[in-house]
Amino acid sequence: MERPKSITQTEKAQAREVSLRRVWRLFTPYRWSLAIVTAIIVASSIVAMASPFLLRAVIDVALPQQNLRLLVWLVIGMVAVAAVTAIFGVAQTWISTTVGQRVMHALRTDVFTHLQRQSIAFFTHTRTGEVQSRITNDIGGMQAVVTSTASSVASNLTTSIATAVAMAALSWRLSLISLIVMPPAIYLTRKVARMRRAITAQRQRELSDLNVTIEEGLSISGIQLSKTMGAGAALIERFTASSRRLIDLELRSELAGRWRMSSMSIIFAAVPAIIYLSAGLPMTAGTMTIGTLVAFTALQAGLFRPLMGLLNVGVSLASSLALFARIFEYLDLRIDVDEPADPVEIDPAAVAGHVRFEEVTFAYAGSDTAAVAGVTLDVPAGTTLAIVGETGSGKSTLAALLARLYDPTFGRVTIDGVDVRDMRSTDLASIVGVVSQETYLLHTTVRENLRYAKPDATDAEIETAARAAQLHDFIMELPDGYDTVVGSRGHRFSGGEQQRIAIARTLLRNPRVLILDEATSALDTETERAVQRAFDELASGRTTITIAHRLSTVRDADTIAVLDQGQIIESGNHETLLDANGRYAALAA
Known part of the structure; x- marks a missing residue:
């Protein structure tokens, strides 16, 4: 096709x-x-x-x-x-x-x-x-x-x-x-x-299409999709047609x-x-x-x-x-999120982790509706903030703004009073650690996947992070232990195992601010409890922002903010929000 x-x-x-x-x-x-x-x-x-x-x-x-x-x-x-x-x-x-x-x-x-x-x-x-x-x-x-x-x-x-x-x-x-x-x-x-x-420009565009077809059709996820959807024949036809057009273009280029x-x-x-x-x-x-x-x-x-x-x-x-x-x-592409011209000098080890969102508004390119609008949140150092809400309410967008994957359209996000836009990207990455619901593992060993977060990490540090993520015993049962190859995109492991590796990888960096974006969503109930206990221990002295659909994982947070269509409609602790009988109480029901 x-x-x-x-x-x-x-x-x-x-x-x-x-x-x-x-x-x-x-x-x-x-x-x-x-x-x-x-x-x-x-x-x-x-x-x-x-x-x-x-x-x-x-x-x-x-x-x-x-x-x-x-x-x-x-x-x-x-x-x-x-x-x-x-x-x-x-x-x-x-x-x-x-x-x-x-x-x-x-x-x-x-x-x-x-x-x-x-x-x-x-x-x-x-x-x-x-x-x-x-x-x-x-x-x-x-x-x-x-x-x-x-x-x-x-x-x-x-x-x-x-x-x-x-x-x-x-x-x-x-x-x-x-x-x-x-x-x-x-x-x-x-x-x-x-x-x-003229022929060369056309040929390179066709090569790009062919590359896309290969990447989409021969990756682990692509193969799984094509087999479960019965799309293999259509993919082959699409690849064949693209390759056939390349034959014509190559001939025209050589014979021009x-x-x-x-x-x-x-x-x-x-x-x-x-x-x-x-x-x-x-x-x-x-x-x-x-x-x-x-x-x-x-x-x-x-x-x-x-x-x-x-x-x-x-x-x-x-x-x-x-x-x-x-x-x-x-x-010549313009850089939307660039390094600051005059960065603030920061010692990541000395950062307390006081996070503030000040009237933050952000809209994705091409969208007329703001993903978050006028959000103000104060997260004192060492406390826990939970952000809850329905799908599409803007929870992950707030986390992305704190990690500076995007810059706010209006307002600012600060850590210890410093705008994240004034920090070097390397400093910010050492301060803010993110464990998202979508894990990405490299096609290498478990050890090297963990060391990706900290190239100079010792084996002892890697093992400590794995234990904190309730992962060490599982790794030791693998054929080659920490030297076991995880496979393409980590598909050798279950979703829960992949997430625990991602959690250990982030913990290895020991960030002062930890973002857990549905980080335990793929874990079974028993493993989730074990990992949650590890998070509770590691949260001491660390600012933690948790994004979750399952309210059981956030009920002990110091502050819970309820988002709806990009705006905070409620905030407080678990008991206060239940007593208010508002949106949070409806979600908890």
């Missing part, structure tokens, strides 16, 4: 022109390396131009005069020229490839780093496969161009100029005849470049203008014949030696490769601009 196509903002952005100056800025840190490459290329081209003159001397002087000594020296000179140009070629390839790979590395890391700084809203509205395709397919598609373009331009341009000079030195009349190939070559190349660029380039080959092949004809005409007879004619035709034949290489670089560069447009689009 073919996915309907529509013109998106992304595709419009891809169509914009990319400044070559911006592309060049990627190479500026390596300008001295490129200068050395250029010098090597110029030297190599100059040395290589000695060959036709050596050949002419062999044919016109050494052989007719049977001068063996001269012949030997000329042959040695030919071998020396080949050896020197080969050495220059190795050095040039090594330097240019190193520069190209470093540029690719910088581009990949810049894109990855910039996307890491994007807010949750970006990832909510962007397909995961699309992001992966930009970083792998698009940057990978630019690799050949980035690695070889600069050296190829310098090499082919220098060789073409040196060859043209040598041809003029041998015979300026024959050189004029050779120039007839230039106008059609330039015209045809420009047309091919425009075709390739191929007949035009074939025409150029014919023209270049016809030029030597015209030169031989010109040399034999009565008006030119006797004006050049056989050695000059042979050397000139050898040069003219050698001009074809660098000249076509230079023109093909233009085609490749035009095609790669479509890829650069897609990469620069991501690099």
Whole structure:
């Protein structure tokens, strides 16, 4: 089943022109390396131009005069020229490839780093496969161009100029005849470049769709969904159709203008014949030696490769601009939740954990209704706040604002009087720990999943956190204990086991403020009680904000806030709210 196509903002952005100056800025840190490459290329081209003159001397002087000594020296000179140009070629390839790979590395890391700084809203509205395709397919598609373009331009341009000079030195009349190939070559190349660029943009969009289909159809969750919904055949059909379109696009990309380039080959092949004809005409007879004619035709034949290489670089560069447009689009994304320009210096270990929401209002992008509106809450350090309410009332949004996954539209969220927007993200992450209802485990060992929260954690610290989450005994029963691989997204374990690993991972960081967003929702009653006892012990001296549907988990909270349509309609402790006989009492009934 073919996915309907529509013109998106992304595709419009891809169509914009990319400044070559911006592309060049990627190479500026390596300008001295490129200068050395250029010098090597110029030297190599100059040395290589000695060959036709050596050949002419062999044919016109050494052989007719049977001068063996001269012949030997000329042959040695030919071998020396080949050896020197080969050495220059190795050095040039090594330097240019190193520069190209470093540029690719910088581009990949810049894109990855910039996307890491994007807010949750970006990832909510962007397909995961699309992001992966930009970083792998698009940057990978630019690799050949980035690695070889600069050296190829310098090499082919220098060789073409040196060859043209040598041809003029041998015979300026024959050189004029050779120039007839230039106008059609330039015209045809420009047309091919425009075709390739359009096809490349279309091909990369199709690769992104294919990547999305793979990511959606072959992940654990995707496989489970397709099998339980009987959608396997439709997924296969969708993948097959996308792959088939790629075949057509790849063929069009490879064959774009191929007949035009074939025409150029014919023209270049016809030029030597015209030169031989010109040399034999009565008006030119006797004006050049056989050695000059042979050397000139050898040069003219050698001009074809660098000249076509230079023109093909233009085609490749035009095609790669479509890829650069897609990469620069991501690099130009505005960061909604950015690092503060002048962050407040904070010692996370000294933070008490006094949390305040002051007239906080927030609406998700594209929504006309505020998810939370005018919320004011005061959570003294070391106390427990429970937030309850029906689904969609704004409970998780408040937690996300405290962790600064989003920034409030109005109002502010503070910890110990400091606006979270004025804190470094690393400081905030060390102060606020979140255990959400949706756990995410890495495809690695239990130990490394826990250590993800604190890379320098010792095995003893990991074990302590696991015990606190009532997880240690379960881990020790696994085949490899803490070295057991959890599998893709943790699907080897039950939902309750995954949540306990996520709880232990957060506790390993020992945050001063702990957010439990439905953290025990997947646990059975007995395990929930055990984990709740661990939370009660760890809550001493820690500010804890609990979001729950099951009121049994929040009845002992110091303060309970009831949310409805983003507003607090009740607050107090369990007994006070029951006596008020309001919304909380209705939820508890």
